[in-house]
Amino acid sequence: MDQPLSVRLGAEALGTFLFFFLGFSGIAVAVSFGFEAIGPLGIAAGFGFGLTLAITAFGQLSGGHFNPAVSAGLAVAGRFPGRDVVPYWIAQLVGGFGAVLRSLHFWLSGIFIVTLTLHLLRTFATAAYKAPREGIWLTGVALFTLGGGLLFTGTILKWDQEAFEAFGHNIEIAELLGVFGFLFSPEFTDSVSLLTRTYVAHVSILPLLLAGLVGVHVLLVKRLRISPAPFGTPEEAERREREEPRLPFTTHLARLLYWTLVALGIALVLAALRPTGIGPEGVEGIEITKPPWYFLWLYPLENWFGLRALVVMPALLLAGLAALPFVDRSRERDPRRRRAWMAFGSAVLVLWIFLTIYGFNTIPVSHVGEM
Ligand code: HEM
Numbered sequence: 001m002d003q004p005l006s007v008r009l010g011a012e013a014l015g016t017f018l019f020f021f022l023g024f025s026g027i028a029v030a031v032s033f034g035f036e037a038i039g040p041l042g043i044a045a046g047f048g049f050g051l052t053l054a055i056t057a058f059g060q061l062s063g064g065h066f067n068p069a070v071s072a073g074l075a076v077a078g079r080f081p082g083r084d085v086v087p088y089w090i091a092q093l094v095g096g097f098g099a100v101l102r103s104l105h106f107w108l109s110g111i112f113i114v115t116l117t118l119h120l121l122r123t124f125a126t127a128a129y130k131a132p133r134e135g136i137w138l139t140g141v142a143l144f145t146l147g148g149g150l151l152f153t154g155t156i157l158k159w160d161q162e163a164f165e166a167f168g169h170n171i172e173i174a175e176l177l178g179v180f181g182f183l184f185s186p187e188f189t190d191s192v193s194l195l196t197r198t199y200v201a202h203v204s205i206l207p208l209l210l211a212g213l214v215g216v217h218v219l220l221v222k223r224l225r226i227s228p229a230p231f232g233t234p235e236e237a238e239r240r241e242r243e244e245p246r247l248p249f250t251t252h253l254a255r256l257l258y259w260t261l262v263a264l265g266i267a268l269v270l271a272a273l274r275p276t277g278i279g280p281e282g283v284e285g286i287e288i289t290k291p292p293w294y295f296l297w298l299y300p301l302e303n304w305f306g307l308r309a310l311v312v313m314p315a316l317l318l319a320g321l322a323a324l325p326f327v328d329r330s331r332e333r334d335p336r337r338r339r340a341w342m343a344f345g346s347a348v349l350v351l352w353i354f355l356t357i358y359g360f361n362t363i364p365v366s367h368v369g370e371m
């Protein structure tokens, strides 16, 4: 334990990774091949041997805690310096997250799209898209589009059967888009394959654009301040806008951070209980899987109207969202006084839920190549 802190932290992160990786691999086997393939004893052995191996390999360097409660407990008992507790916790979290990275990424992306949609619905219901906040709404719609792009390109990267089919759709959609589809078509360049381009888009271009746009979005909220409670007549809401003191901006950021931490916690629990992996190896030219749940609403539309629906429907949805602040120009903000808009929004939501459930229950059919 006389090692410098950096060595001890590295050992703690690696050890926690090893311990968790071996332990969670047992759960992954149970999820992928059935519980009888490994059984409770096998899973427990994975964790047990994982910890033993980690302590044997790294215990000499860091003390072999590999668990935040152990570091805290030892510090309380006076057997570990208190100032090292937080660095140890961070190293353990990094190692632990690393061990379930793939599942964590899968669950976090689901929580991301659910949160995004709830936030969109909230701002729609309180008419936060109206003047002077049209810019915040428009950057929000762009973020929603980028989110969809990240979900789609992510699905392709797994390169399993589902990915193959998504990839086939990608190519046909590029052809449908004509000149606008060149970036997504295999003919764009021979030197960088379409899969590599998708990878670059997913891990760097789209996340960078997303981060930049979140910055602009949040700065606009800082500048224009968050809208006041929408209830009452337009005059009442406007008086509140002028006179009421608002929460400081840092409060919103703190809330964003709290939610991120809660989401991380939920995703970690889900990643532990339901580890994800890749599906069966892809076979080109067949269509037997369905899209992930967030794209299921498009599935029946594709069945009824063909591949075109995959371009037309999302484009209509996004164009409708972008046009909203310019179409709905009344000063009313109270949802109870905007009955027609609330009914319209609810109808779109119900239709989306219906299409998703319908898509979930239909039998996969082939579309690619039928254009
Ligand atoms: C990564 C995506 C996004 C992030 C991180 C984000 C973040 C935020 C934050 C922190 C606020 C301050 C108010 C609050 O805490 O609720 C806000 C407000 C707002 N957001 Fe987003 N947002 C995102 C996506 C969207 C989307 C998809 C839309 C809608 C299409 C949207 C529309 C708005 C509007 C209109 C406001 C102003 C709310 C008001 O004044 O009441 N945002 N956003």
Ligand code: HEM
Binding pocket: 102, 105, 106, 109, 112, 147, 150, 151, 152, 153, 154, 155, 157, 158, 159, 202, 203, 204, 207, 210, 276, 277, 278
């Ligand atoms: C908000 C941002 C992001 C979203 C919504 C997102 C979404 C997704 C989704 C849905 C998948 C498919 C996962 C599965 O079905 O198992 C995926 C896979 C993947 N993502 Fe992301 N992603 C985001 C950011 C990133 C970033 C920043 C990186 C890397 C720097 C990244 C790297 C990857 C890789 C390498 C895969 C393939 C993993 C595998 O084979 O399971 N993603 N992503």
